[in-house]
Amino acid sequence: MYIERYGSGPEIYLGLHGWSGDHTTFAPLTRLLPAGATLYSVDLPGCGASPALNELTLESVGKAIAETICSIDSAEITVVGSCSGGLYGLVAARDEEARKRVKRFVLIDPYAYFPWYFKIFVAKSLGNIGRYAYYTAFANPVGRWMTNLSLKKHRTEEAHLTQSFTAVNHAIAYRYLQLLADIPGVEWFGDYQMAIDIVCGEKTFGAAKQSARMWQRVWPQARLHELKGAGHLPIEEAAGQLSGIIFAKDSPDAADSPVPVARTSPLVV
Numbered sequence: 001m002y003i004e005r006y007g008s009g010p011e012i013y014l015g016l017h018g019w020s021g022d023h024t025t026f027a028p029l030t031r032l033l034p035a036g037a038t039l040y041s042v043d044l045p046g047c048g049a050s051p052a053l054n055e056l057t058l059e060s061v062g063k064a065i066a067e068t069i070c071s072i073d074s075a076e077i078t079v080v081g082s083c084s085g086g087l088y089g090l091v092a093a094r095d096e097e098a099r100k101r102v103k104r105f106v107l108i109d110p111y112a113y114f115p116w117y118f119k120i121f122v123a124k125s126l127g128n129i130g131r132y133a134y135y136t137a138f139a140n141p142v143g144r145w146m147t148n149l150s151l152k153k154h155r156t157e158e159a160h161l162t163q164s165f166t167a168v169n170h171a172i173a174y175r176y177l178q179l180l181a182d183i184p185g186v187e188w189f190g191d192y193q194m195a196i197d198i199v200c201g202e203k204t205f206g207a208a209k210q211s212a213r214m215w216q217r218v219w220p221q222a223r224l225h226e227l228k229g230a231g232h233l234p235i236e237e238a239a240g241q242l243s244g245i246i247f248a249k250d251s252p253d254a255a256d257s258p259v260p261v262a263r264t265s266p267l268v269v
Helices: 023-030 058-071 084-092 096-101 116-122 129-139 141-150 170-182 206-218 239-246
Strands: 002-007 011-016 037-042 077-082 102-108 195-201 223-227
Touching: 002 023, 011 023, 011 058, 011 084, 023 037, 023 077, 023 239, 037 058, 058 084, 058 096, 058 170, 077 084, 084 102, 084 170, 096 102, 102 239, 116 129, 116 170, 129 141, 129 170, 195 206, 195 239, 206 223, 223 239
Parallel strands: 011 037, 011 077, 077 102, 102 195, 195 223
Antiparallel strands: 002 037
């Protein structure tokens, strides 16, 4: 997979973007990266500059991420997953070697179940109607504008929930949505013992907030965080608040002195 590296500190973070995203999802956080941190931001298979896999399945995506985790020269990695990216990170950690390296997950708006409004797009009982509905809402400029407008209460005024769909491969994006429906449920990850932080925006979807509570029932060690004023895109809507959670060590003030970070040459795993 294509990877951008930011920073050169000993604390290692791996950023996994969400649906329709790419490695640039984490750009707002790179400006707040502490001197002691390194952030690897990837393009998932078929997204951004990463080539598509021969067969895009939950297993193949999880394997690709697990291989990336194991390729990083560090015994301890914090995986930061934006929305569905966090779920694919959890799938990758089902690999024993990858799980040994993940010391912590930071999951941003991670769904614990497949909401009804996504089921409409992938329901087999609807035939091709769901696929047409997806392309109408996300592949069409007018549809994207209307969808973003209809979701106004779940974002800040400046945020655009469907902008990232402008340049994606829609066949790949649609396939990733189908993969989310294949995740069995929270119990599938019930034996995870690493530290876990679950972050939601104050204005995010009700399903995301309900999901946070579901995850905490599975992981008693999980800590829940709500970002004031943010919606479903906390990385761009509340980067300062979020960086304090992601990069915090012993105290909430650990990330208060970020340094400018130059992008290094990309890696491909």
